[in-house]
Amino acid sequence: MILLNKPFKVLEIDFNGLKSVNRDQNYVLSTSHLNFKSIFKFETQVKHISPDTLYFSEKHGYQKNVPVKVPLYLKCKEGYGYKKPSINPAFVTLWGDSSLISDIDTIYTQALTLSDLDKSVDTQLELLKPNQQVFTSSSEANVFINVAKLIEQTINLPVNDIHTSVKHRVNIFPSTVKVKFTAIQNSYNAEDSTIFKATIDSEKINQATKKCPVFLSTFPGNVTIMSIEPQEVEILIFKK
CATH class of the missing domain: 2.170.120.40 (YbbR-like domain)
Incomplete structure (x- = not known):
């Protein structure tokens, strides 16, 4: 095998002598139709041509x-x-x-x-x-x-009401929840923790239990939520 580093002449191809594949203007390159001697200045035995097919399309319209x-x-x-x-x-x-x-x-x-x-x-x-x-x-x-191992993590979040009122104050018990989630190894950053928001809707309180379900209003797109504990919190509404 000989490695040739010197610049060579441009290889000129006459497409009239090449074989066309179907009607898609695809031309197969063959050593029998290409004159490599005019470029290398000596006889060669070509083992492989890459790419071995040239594709053309009329890019109009x-x-x-x-x-x-x-x-x-x-x-x-x-x-x-x-x-x-x-x-x-x-x-x-x-x-x-x-x-x-x-x-x-x-x-x-x-x-x-x-x-x-x-x-x-x-x-x-x-x-x-x-x-x-x-x-x-x-x-x-x-x-x-990108496939990697899943890492299980836990974060504690304060719970906030989506409603604000100048007439009422909402007390939440407990005031924090524990969120368990999984993330692909090395894909979760400390900055992502600021995206988690645990929320309740005080207008949807269960009048019998005085509790509201907790949901995540926002969380990172690169995690899968496993659980929220507790799933419900008790709320007390006071007039200001």
């Missing part, structure tokens, strides 16, 4: 950018979870007749179905063209899914 989405059906092993998949490219450009493209708002890839995941996934998926006369800037998308 209407054009628009649309997002790429992946139909995912994923299931992890117990104790594992995954982050939101990374798709590259996230958008593709479409070309074609306006009547074919105007109603397209998304391009989908092949569906990805995986189970018993315990490690990250990095794969290429073909883009599904809605019509053969619609051309895309890319024919496939790279999908990366």
Whole structure:
């Protein structure tokens, strides 16, 4: 094997001598039709050409950018979870007749179905063209899914009423709740704790028990809530 680092002449290709694949203007590159001797200045035996096929499309007519989405059906092993998949490219450009493209708002890839995941996934998926006369800037998308162990954590939160009143004061017992949640390893930061908000709606008090259910009005998108203890708190309403 000889490694050649010197700059070479541009390889000129006569497409009249290449084999066309079906009607999609795809041309297969073959050493029998390419003159490498004119570039290297010596006889060569080419083992492989990459890419081995050239694709052409007439990019005329209407054009628009649309997002790429992946139909995912994923299931992890117990104790594992995954982050939101990374798709590259996230958008593709479409070309074609306006009547074919105007109603397209998304391009989908092949569906990805995986189970018993315990490690990250990095794969290429073909883009599904809605019509053969619609051309895309890319024919496939790279999908990366970060899979890692789930870490169980607990946080204590003060409970607040969503209503404020100048006429009444609401006392809550207990005034804090314990929230148990899971997050993917290394995905939860200390700053995320400020996003948790434990809340009650005092107007929906159970008159028999004088209690209100506790819910999380906000919480980080990268966690899964396991439990809230206690699920209900007692409230007393006093006039100011």
